[in-house]
Amino acid sequence: MSLLVRDELIATARAMNATGLNVGTAGNLSVRTRRGFLITPTGMPYESLHPSDIVEVGKDGQSSGSRLPSSEWRMHRGIYDARPEVEAILHCHSPHATAISSLRRGIPAFHYMVAVAGGIDIRCAPYATFGTEELARLAVESLCDRTACLLANHGMLALAATLEKAMRLATEVENLARQYAIALSAGEPVILDEREMAIVLEKFKTYGQQQQRRVSPFRLRAGSATG
């Protein structure tokens, strides 16, 4: 696997901490490869990571390289096994998502943007000890038809086709968790019903396509497309 992918993993891990999504070595990141996946090593500060520190874990769970893989490699393997469309996984202990996860609740449709994870809510997986097959199984279940979930008393997961998209999704989920936490502290937020969310999900399906049709690559590069 190319050096570029390892560099991108390291750059994204550093960005995850620089943007406040994660602190220290708590989170982990991976990218699918032909053999299995590349993942950040366990317990190493991202600032000191070298491309050779990134570990490749095979589909059989055997890792190669000089470092040990993240303690959550089973969770990453479980997701890649269950979700063939997923190419990158980001796991972090972002403050607000983790706070909501400690309430053992997911993020309901208090805001229509929860549709960013593919459904009418962002679920919270039940608690299991970190690094276990049990946690991997519970995460996969909670991610059914979704690209993000919270993990009870732990943190969150974001799945995407690229590391950059996984990072964007995780940032959005953390922002939603923050807004939801503020709403909960002020009262009981009104939750959008399934009918409203069905409309939003439909609009989300065509939104990207419209953007691609209407905006030329040049205009996209020039930054005239709006998010």
Ligand SMILES: [Zn+2]
């Ligand atoms: Zn974790």
